[in-house]
Amino acid sequence: MSHASPTLRFAGETIALERGQTVLEALEARGVAVPSSCRAGACQSCTMRAVSGELPSESQAGLSPAKRALGHFLACVCRPAGDLEVASLGDAAELSATIVEVRRTSGAVLLVRLRTASPLDYRPGQFITLLRPDGLARPYSIASVPALDGPSELHLHVRHYPGGAMSGWLAGVREGVEVSLRGPFGECFYVAEDRDAPLLLVGSGTGLAPLYGIARDALAGGHRGPITLLYGARRAEDLYLREELALLAAEHDNLELIASALEVGEAVDVDGRALDVIALERAPADFSRGLRVFLCGAPALVNGLRRQLFMAGASMRSIFADAFLPSAPATGPSSV
Amino acid sequence: MSTSIYEKIGGEPAMAAAVELFYRKVLSDDRVAHFFSDVDMDGQMAKQKGFLTMVTGGPNNYTGRNMRDAHAKLVVKGLDDGHVDAIIELLGETLKELGVGDEEIQQVAAIAESVRDDVLGRSSAS
Structure with missing residues (x-):
């Protein structure tokens, strides 16, 4: 094993980390503006997201289990032991998807099945923004489970409002129509922390x-x-x-x-x-x-x-x- | 420098529980609850965590300037010395429940006292 210093990847750039340097210090030295305030792991202003690599546990201290599961960490107290790739929060790419089925059920609810062009890394309970071909956007929560329904299958429950822009369109849409989505977003999901908890x-x-x-x-x-x-x-x-x-x-x-x-x-x-x-x-x-x-x-x-x-x-x-x-x-x- | 009260009560991990105790007291107190009726409970808890961290001597970047700006709207709504007294009292009750001694509670109250004029938008030297 070599003892080369770990590297930090951000926005396509590779930065060699100095010994004991934090992610925040390394990015600032490169001229990247990262919001920060207390610089002591308390205020959470400098929260970022790990894309790959291992986070030191102290860099996630004080964050909720959901944020930890999403790879959020505090850049000001993060001194990586190995290579790490990070991103700012809120960088969400668009993904295309096909409408596979729209089924009417009671309560004027449409059960919408989508197949994404590539697997979407999401947690059941998070939400996506659905974009109609003309750009109309609405958020919907995800009812499917990747492990049970497949990693490219998304199930949404859409309340059909009379005259509703998106729901009215979905109620009459043909199977096979292409839409786009952004996300996933949100922290309302299950974390397998205490399996015996009610x-x-x-x-x-x-x-x-x-x-x-x-x-x-x-x-x-x-x-x-x-x-x-x-x-x-x-x-x-x-x-x-x-x-x-x-x-x-x-x-x-x-x-x-x-x-x-x-x-x-x-x-x-x-x-x-x-x-x-x-x-x-x-x-x-x-x-x-x-x-x-x-x-x-x-x-x-x-x-x-x-x-x-x-x-x-x-x-x-x-x-x-x-x-x-x-x-x-x-x-x-x-x-x- | 001696260990801060922030470190004595357990630092950042203990702050989460302290903030919840404090926030429940604030929301249950008719003197001040109406200043906290906003539905953004996460935002309010984050601010109160900042406040508790500051008055117990933890890492913070509180300045007179941002204390003034943060409370300016509340001063317009009638925030006065009586409300600041109530908050300092609830802060003391919270720390007492966390096992902090009377003498240290006095130190914390003194720090909270030092920002009173900024919170109320007064010039401090007068």
Whole structure:
């Protein structure tokens, strides 16, 4: 083995690291502007992402398990022992994909299957931005699991709004049409840290998409702790994916399903209380057992429940949340 | 220089728990909770971590300038000495629960006290 100093790769350049030099110092010496503040591993201003190579553990101290799993690290305290390739956060390339199937289901939800031109490195529960050929863009969470569905297969749940720019188009689109995507983004996903911890998944509407991905991902990864999937719609007849969920629960003893609707109607096995009421009744008993909570869907539910669970004693680090913000009114492809 | 209180209570890893304790107290206190009603809880916790790190003597780049800028909007909304007193009190309760001694809590309060004028947008020498 030679004792050559490790190299740092960034934006196509290779930099020889001096002994004891941090990634931040090496990049700055090259004239690369990296945001930084405390330079002591505390403020996280200088967070970057490792593309390949091994990170010293102290460079990830204080980061959430999700950020660690994504290879995020603090450049100011990162002194690599071996070769390392790094990138700034937010550099996302576009990828082309083909629409394989659009299936209508209950609750005006479209189950969209895409095949990407090359495998996409994602975690179930993250989201992508879907771009129509004319450039119209909308974010959707990923319900598929690479290990179960294949690395180039993406499943999205799209609520079909009457007059919706993207959802209206998807409802009538032919199979084989090409689209593009950006991503994946987001930190709301399962990390196999404590396989015996209870998991509570709470979502409204198509918030079920990321939760379905997270639940299947956890189960496929051998999660042993109890998993409670609490999902809801305004009306019981708008609940979707119920057969698939029932099959999944039949296969896994540690998965419990609770469906909620404010208008229960004739439905059986549907709880008529609001999701946050049910969640707050169940969650606190599991705080001391390392409960992890995943919240997805309407911002009022997600942000409200996040605060209520925190005030009830849950650590913010144990709550993974993805609030679905409504799109700005569509004024054409150039709308943001 | 003696070890900072920041290091004594466990440095960066201990800050996460300290910030949660402090933030729960702040959100439960009617005197100051309304200044923290923003839904961006991550952003608020990051700021409070910066504050706790600073007052316990940890690595930070706090300056009078950025303390002023950060609180200018709140001063317009009525931020005053009573609110600063409440925050220093909640800070003391938090540190006490973390096992920090009274004498050290006084030191921390003194550091927090030193930025009072900047936080409230007053000229300090007057």
